[in-house]
Amino acid sequence: MSHILILGGDGYLGWPTAMYFSQRGYDVTVVDNYFRRNACTELDVGMLYPVPTLVERAKIWHELTGKEIKVVIGDLTDPEIMRAFFTGKVEYSWALDKKFTGIPETIIHYAEQPSAPYSLINYKYANITLINNLLVTNNLVFSLRDFSRDTHVIHVGTMGEYGTPNIDIEEGWIDIEHKGKKDKFLFPRQASSLYHTTKIMDTDLMWFGVRMWDLRITDLMQGPVYGIETEESKIDKRLNTIFNYDEIFGTIVNRFITQAIIGYPLTVYGKGGQTRGYLYIKDTLQCVHKATITPAKKHELRIFN
Amino acid sequence: MSHILILGGDGYLGWPTAMYFSQRGYDVTVVDNYFRRNACTELDVGMLYPVPTLVERAKIWHELTGKEIKVVIGDLTDPEIMRAFFTGKVEYSWALDKKFTGIPETIIHYAEQPSAPYSLINYKYANITLINNLLVTNNLVFSLRDFSRDTHVIHVGTMGEYGTPNIDIEEGWIDIEHKGKKDKFLFPRQASSLYHTTKIMDTDLMWFGVRMWDLRITDLMQGPVYGIETEESKIDKRLNTIFNYDEIFGTIVNRFITQAIIGYPLTVYGKGGQTRGYLYIKDTLQCVHKATITPAKKHELRIFN
Numbered sequence: 211m212s213h214i215l216i217l218g219g220d221g222y223l224g225w226p227t228a229m230y231f232s233q234r235g236y237d238v239t240v241v242d243n244y245f246r247r248n249a250c251t252e253l254d255v256g257m258l259y260p261v262p263t264l265v266e267r268a269k270i271w272h273e274l275t276g277k278e279i280k281v282v283i284g285d286l287t288d289p290e291i292m293r294a295f296f297t298g299k300v301e302y303s304w305a306l307d308k309k310f311t312g313i314p315e316t317i318i319h320y321a322e323q324p325s326a327p328y329s330l331i332n333y334k335y336a337n338i339t340l341i342n343n344l345l346v347t348n349n350l351v352f353s354l355r356d357f358s359r360d361t362h363v364i365h366v367g368t369m370g371e372y373g374t375p376n377i378d379i380e381e382g383w384i385d386i387e388h389k390g391k392k393d394k395f396l397f398p399r400q401a402s403s404l405y406h407t408t409k410i411m412d413t414d415l416m417w418f419g420v421r422m423w424d425l426r427i428t429d430l431m432q433g434p435v436y437g438i439e440t441e442e443s444k445i446d447k448r449l450n451t452i453f454n455y456d457e458i459f460g461t462i463v464n465r466f467i468t469q470a471i472i473g474y475p476l477t478v479y480g481k482g483g484q485t486r487g488y489l490y491i492k493d494t495l496q497c498v499h500k501a502t503i504t505p506a507k508k509h510e511l512r513i514f515n
Numbered sequence: 516m517s518h519i520l521i522l523g524g525d526g527y528l529g530w531p532t533a534m535y536f537s538q539r540g541y542d543v544t545v546v547d548n549y550f551r552r553n554a555c556t557e558l559d560v561g562m563l564y565p566v567p568t569l570v571e572r573a574k575i576w577h578e579l580t581g582k583e584i585k586v587v588i589g590d591l592t593d594p595e596i597m598r599a600f601f602t603g604k605v606e607y608s609w610a611l612d613k614k615f616t617g618i619p620e621t622i623i624h625y626a627e628q629p630s631a632p633y634s635l636i637n638y639k640y641a642n643i644t645l646i647n648n649l650l651v652t653n654n655l656v657f658s659l660r661d662f663s664r665d666t667h668v669i670h671v672g673t674m675g676e677y678g679t680p681n682i683d684i685e686e687g688w689i690d691i692e693h694k695g696k697k698d699k700f701l702f703p704r705q706a707s708s709l710y711h712t713t714k715i716m717d718t719d720l721m722w723f724g725v726r727m728w729d730l731r732i733t734d735l736m737q738g739p740v741y742g743i744e745t746e747e748s749k750i751d752k753r754l755n756t757i758f759n760y761d762e763i764f765g766t767i768v769n770r771f772i773t774q775a776i777i778g779y780p781l782t783v784y785g786k787g788g789q790t791r792g793y794l795y796i797k798d799t800l801q802c803v804h805k806a807t808i809t810p811a812k813k814h815e816l817r818i819f820n
Contacts, residue, residue: 289638289642293638333654334594340649341650344649348638377691377693377694384691384693392681392683400723404723408714
């Protein structure tokens with residue numbers, strides 16, 4: 211049975227992903243430090259409805275389906291927490307069977323501070339974003355190097371890494387011909403927030419790990435995801451994912467829907483003339499599933515827009 | 516009188532740079548957390564000769580020349596230490612006149628963990644390198660944003676950021692024509708150590724700050740620097756810069772010279788067939804001086820190889 215480890219398993223995508231794979235018979239382990247919940251409390255931006263803790267949700271999932279999602283509450287910026295998932299020294303906060311499931315075949319890396327506005331509140335939030343996102347990714351890369359170069363990582367990037375260049379955006383890579391010689395490079399990246407810049411740096415780190423140590427990584431460059439319900443959350447509303455509609459963690463479509471329902475004027479972003487690609491949450495899960503069953507090869511940083 | 520702040524003022528380049536500008540009549544402030552000295556102690560890699568502390572060297576410099584180099588011992592990964600150089604809340608560890616000199620016109624940013632081997636000793640040293648280099652740079656970028664967008668920063672990059680592409684390396688930037696459209700981008704960067712990767716990320720951060728907040732930054736992409744003596748250190752041998760010849764902090768030419776003098780076989784790097792550009796320490800000081808007197812413009816990330 212294939213074992214999937216989800217970093218950031220309490221998040222907007224993390225929990226639906228955990229249920230999705232659990233439902234399909236995978237062994238699933240989730241880890242989270244409740245960063246998002248704590249940040250919402252600190253910044254006084256409430257979620258739309260209360261959501262049980264990760265441990266509670268795992269218990270509800272088990273009661274309703276008989277399936278086990280193992281839960282670790284811990285901070286992955288601490289390298290020892292990350293490495294425990296490879297050495298077996300992991301301490302489960304909840305599990306039916308506390309025996310180590312083994313090194314995961316697939317790791318889904320969502321454990322990042324995901325908000326551009328948060329990253330620019332001030333220098334302190336900028337540093338939190340920088341440290342969290344880069345340490346988690348670096349701890350992951352070095353754990354793979356040291357313990358399991360065959361494990362496939364699926365990372366969620368963002369189209370925002372590319373910025374708005376004056377040339378067509380390609381799928382991660384570009385062939386450059388220059389003065390009669392040719393080479394293939396990462397497509398140029400220049401973002402418009404500190405958060406997006408940390409995602410560029412994630413790419414720098416992952417591409418380094420792939421080149422040096424033959425890691426295998428898929429980077430899904432997504433647009434903003436929207437929606438609440440998935441097939442698995444329909445079972446019980448307590449299984450719904452966290453849902454933010456505020457100006458810090460609320461993404462645009464979720465925010466618009468909430469505003470529309472309560473009759474509040476829609477927020478205008480910039481001059482209101484931007485066009486972007488948006489992705490429905492069920493489609494995101496399908497993307498991640500497809501990347502799982504057809505993984506990147508060794509020594510491949512595979513990028514999908 | 517122009518005021519220069521040197522981040523990493525105790526380092527191999529930091530101290531010679533401080534004396535160079537002090538000698539030429541600039542007001543000079545240096546800051547350092549003794550990272551290099553402490554790392555040498557921890558890793559048991561001794562320097563070639565003992566070097567007085569930064570405070571002692573500033574006192575010696577004052578005794579011999581009558582000039583003042585203000586010293587702060589502090590860790591620039593702490594944003595409050597960085598911001599003090601702009602708000603005036605700085606606490607000098609040594610100064611003749613403890614009154615705040617004012618916001619610097621020029622900041623020379625050397626405050627980085629500079630060793631590729633150090634960054635790859637293991638995951639802990641990788642994290643130290645990542646955190647140190649990125650937090651210092653981010654604290655600098657946000658301080659400039661918040662307090663002084665006119666201050667010119669000179670950062671020392673490295674040719675190693677470019678890696679070894681199959682196209683000619685250009686001076687920082689490249690015009691890409693793609694499917695009938697054109698744009699100018701940072702020259703592709705992909706390095707072969709974690710240290711070099713953090714320098715790529717520095718560039719990501721600085722370019723973000725320049726685009727967003729009209730900062731003015733010069734990035735000097737240097738090869739390894741060699742040599743001990745500068746015009747100013749000749750005055751007294753206690754003013755010599757720190758000199759490493761070990762396998763962690765010793766750079767190649769300094770290491771070869773030391774090995775040659777004691778009759779120890781020269782270390783072979785890789786297959787021994789690499790070619791690289793090396794820079795004499797006095798020439799580095801000249802580069803930095805030239806960049807100081809002809810600064811980058813607002814909204815310019817100026818890159819010299």
